[in-house]
Amino acid sequence: MTQASTVEPTPGSDQASEEALQWMETGRLAELGLLSAELLHELRQPIFSSKALIELMRRKHPDDDGLRVIEAQLQHVQTLLETYTVSSRRTRGRAEPLQLDASVNAIVEMMQPRARARQLRLELRVVGAGEAVMADPTGVRQIAVNLVANALDAARAAVVVTVDGCQLRVSDDGSGIPASLKSQIFDPFFTTKPPGEGTGLGLAVAQRLAADSRAELEWDTGPGGTEFRVRFPAL
Numbered sequence: 001m002t003q004a005s006t007v008e009p010t011p012g013s014d015q016a017s018e019e020a021l022q023w024m025e026t027g028r029l030a031e032l033g034l035l036s037a038e039l040l041h042e043l044r045q046p047i048f049s050s051k052a053l054i055e056l057m058r059r060k061h062p063d064d065d066g067l068r069v070i071e072a073q074l075q076h077v078q079t080l081l082e083t084y085t086v087s088s089r090r091t092r093g094r095a096e097p098l099q100l101d102a103s104v105n106a107i108v109e110m111m112q113p114r115a116r117a118r119q120l121r122l123e124l125r126v127v128g129a130g131e132a133v134m135a136d137p138t139g140v141r142q143i144a145v146n147l148v149a150n151a152l153d154a155a156r157a158a159v160v161v162t163v164d165g166c167q168l169r170v171s172d173d174g175s176g177i178p179a180s181l182k183s184q185i186f187d188p189f190f191t192t193k194p195p196g197e198g199t200g201l202g203l204a205v206a207q208r209l210a211a212d213s214r215a216e217l218e219w220d221t222g223p224g225g226t227e228f229r230v231r232f233p234a235l
């Protein structure tokens with residue numbers, strides 16, 4: 001069996017908790033950006049067709065001021081679409097070599113105050129020597145924050161985060177995800193949490209970021225708890 005070293009929970013601060021929240025917000029904004037990008041993409045076709053039609057009508061009625069205004073407005077909308085599409089593309093990160101255990105350790109430290117506030121144990125185990133992976137550093141942190149946040153919401157007593165080679169595992173001892181909800185948990189805005197507590201974007205963000213980093217995301221759930229596993233490409 002592989003030897004596991006345990007990093008004891010260290011005292012954190014409210015500031016660290018704040019920072020963790022900010023990471024989650026960044027992830028949500030990124031997800032909203034990508035959802036908007038899909039919407040923008042869909043809007044392009046009707047805009048293009050309308051512009052082509054208006055151009056034909058303008059040739060027939062060169063002095064029609066109304067048509068000129070519509071053409072100018074459509075041009076304005078098209079420019080806005082292009083600007084937003086380009087800026088939302090920038091939310092996708094770049095993969096680079098990074099130490100998976102160091103990145104995950106930083107997130108676990110940030111989440112300690114939240115765990116303590118709920119009287120839960122949050123433990124990091126590093127198996128092996130700590131491998132370098134190829135991934136977007138922001139993406140890795142956002143994936144870890146979202147999975148740990150969910151695990152802390154679900155846990156009865158403890159959340160264990162394991163970095164094992166190129167794999168990150170987050171497991172809790174909660175009551176698991178009901179079979180009837182399994183197909184929906186990755187849907188953007190799907191949440192079982194009360195209003196104001198969950199937006200339902202955490203797993204959608206994590207799934208999208210894992211795909212961006214070409215990481216494999218798997219999960220298992222049962223009445224004894226839930227485990228999410230993310231395997232990043234080795235360096």
Ligand SMILES: Nc1ncnc2c1ncn2[C@@H]1O[C@H](COP(=O)(O)OP(=O)(O)OP(=O)(O)O)[C@@H](O)[C@H]1O
Pocket residue numbers: 146150151154172174176177185186190191192193197198199200201202203204226
């Ligand atoms: N570890 C877990 N144990 C039990 N249920 C979970 C777990 N992780 C996710 N879920 C279920 O999947 C749903 C969707 O999770 P997701 O992280 O996408 O959104 P959320 O946690 O509800 O809200 P947000 O992450 O935006 O704060 C949760 O509301 C919960 O029902």
Ligand SMILES: [Mg+2]
Pocket residue numbers: 146149150198201202203
């Ligand atoms: Mg969540």
